[in-house]
Amino acid sequence: MRFLAYLLGVSIVMWGRPVQAQEENASTASKEELEQVKEALLGVSESATEYRGYVDALRKIKVTGYLQAQWRFTDVTTPGSGASHEIGRFSGGAFPANVKNHFAVRRGRVKVNYDNVLTQFVIQIDAIQTGLSIKDAYLAVTEPWLKSFGFQMGIFDRPFGYDVSYSSSMREAPERSRLFQTLFPGERELGAKVFFAPQLGPLSMFRADVGVFNGSGPTSNEYDNYKDLIGRAALQIPIGSEGMEIDLGVSGYLGAIRNNTRYLYTSGTMANGDRGFVVDSSASNLGDGVARTYAGVDAQLYLDVPALGGAVLRGEYVFGKQPGTSGSPSTSQTVSPSSQISGSIYQRNFAGWYATYIQNLGTRDQVVMRYDVYDPNTDVTAPDFLSSNTSGAAGLTASDIRYSTLGLGLIHHWDENVKFVLYYEFVRSEELANITGSPAGLLAYASDVKDNVLTFRVQYKF
Template sequence: MKLIPLGLLLLCAVFTFAQSNNAPSTYDTHEIAITGYLQTQYQRAQSAGILSFSGGDFAKNSKDRFMIRRGRLKIDRADKYSSIVFQIDATQNGVQLMDAFIQLHRPTSKALLFTAGLFNRPFGHSIVYSSGYRDFPERARVFQTLMPRERDLGAMLTFRPDGKFHFLTAEVAVINGSGHSARDYDSKKDIVGNLGFKFDSLANKKLHIGFGGSIYQGSVRSDTESYFSSNSSGFVKNTSPDYVDWNAKRNYYGGNLQLQYDNTFGTTLFKAEYIAGTQPGVASSSSITGPVASQSFAAQPATDLYLRPFSGYYLWLTQQIAKSRFTALLAYDSYDPNSDLKETQIGAPGSNTTAGDIKFNTLGYGMACLINSRMKLTVYNEHVVNDPTQLAGYLEDLKDDVFTVRLQYRW
């Protein structure tokens, strides 16, 4: 396990304006509390059977569907020394464990927390920001790819000082790195570090600002004698018996910003986040299709690793309409799984490139209506664009837009 230098930890950050998943419903002493939310939705895709990051891929011959996107049930308890959180997700696909962790703290202060169990990786803004409060239906493609299901198993220290430094949040976590899976396929652990800032009392308390950066240092074990490294023309194969049981670097660096202004027309909220680094993936195949080739894996990859330099970001803008129940939504996100290459190079003979190297941009827009304090209706469309490549099936922009109507109830 590698240690992060202190200087790097001081550059890491995370900030949230609202509910974080890594916390009980309240830190006030209480017996069992039950909270949660249900998201039921209708979706229509531009084509049948598309691969999608808007709630999962569509079935082979289907381009519209009803589904339960999330059905969360959270149980927590807190006393003066500790708290415990247990959360499940129940959908048409079954029941899955989402969170299960214990937090310890001093009886007189919650400034220092120790968390152990299954929890959200403390990276950036959108990963720890609850889906029950997020204005947009899904997280950006880049975060769904790098950190699917957001959670991992491990231990974390959180520092939120009282007094004049109350604007600061610092977190360091040691995790398996295999994600939501209970099985860690190597003996090394990954480290996530965060340091964030929040200021709420600007411009007569109308302006709220948060910003920070994040760092992830980890690795993925190689199970073969070869791996592929990227350059400006494609991938080069590297072969040696020493590459069996070798650990390829999995390093991310990110920054985030949140601005909220409470104006006479209604609340304006802007959020942005950028992430870049190196991601070990694999090649596309009959069993690992398209963008999933650059995804993080919960199990040991059985084929050669592909090391890709990546970058991605999102821009989210929401505007309350005349202080009414309606909020306009506008988003743009981009994920380039291989920033060494142009799309026209992908699929070229001898380049060893696959669909896992294709860049996707998504423009999202819609409207949300807060029906009452518990119920929200969201109507949202995603226009997904990829540039043409030389790969069969990706010679032009895919017809993979998705329209969503979602009803959410939170209790």
């Protein structure tokens, strides 16, 4: 208020100046008025200095956010039953029973970052129709000498691969690939990491992160004493001087979860000679750690397509061992658990990959194509599923079925804040032609399950 009062005072003095000059002795009036103006300006200057301190302090607080409202449609005949129970789970959430289309707020994020250059405090919440949840809550400290090494602790993205840390507000497809949603549900995790990320010089093309995490997901308390070591090293290599670049990354995950029984199932040949699981029931398995290990490579190629604009070809491949449970036709039991597994643990060898192509059309429009594959059990293929090996504790289940998804989409950036996304996913599961008669749950997979999803999304980002 004081600042405005000074400004008003200065304005009045300056505005009134020509009228007074006609009526008073010019030289005397000028001196007096100049003194008044000088005093007023000094006051303004003092106030400005005072307010500048407040403004500088406020500048450290950065509030950002985005809201994604969407309408989805699926071609499934009877949503919410049997094999169709999980329709849409990897396309923005499972459709409710008997619902083929619906509106939802997929993400409503608000992020507050107190950025003191070399130290940071970050909180991000997600507000959607089902409630509030914490997405990020961490602090970060960068050393002041080289400003290249840092430390971060709290809830934040796991440093594995490219897709995990790629913001949902920037991602072209509405959701991450099935591979990453399975391995890293929620993307974040409780833990601590160190990073090397030079901002200047030739080393700025390199970044490395490595951390130790609970391994229980972003919102659950730790349920065992096993901690997971996760890391990624990445290199950015410019190509020429036309904005092109290739980025490469390698990632690793060394973790384990506690076995709360003496039973550990791994892929193998069943007693009847069929592919399935074999059980190790050693007493020493109780309380032992079951390995959760992943390795991955990723690459992003940024191209300049004449007359169209920038293009991106992005891909990742991940393989490893994933602990889970037996499974059922209705729920994927290979999604990384967020709570303790009380029953027998099934350890599967998995592999998955995706490739995405994004073509900019000018500065406002984009076309996106993504193909992703997730095979939760690489030791079996569709012909291995038989009526004779798909029942009992050692049998194969729907959690061993391979999925592939082709997504095609259009994006229009309305302005710097708003974008529209139209995206259709052709979801294809392995066709289990050798399942005849039983088990009933797997009969639905004899041909591709109807589970394609159309998403229309509007995003506002600030």
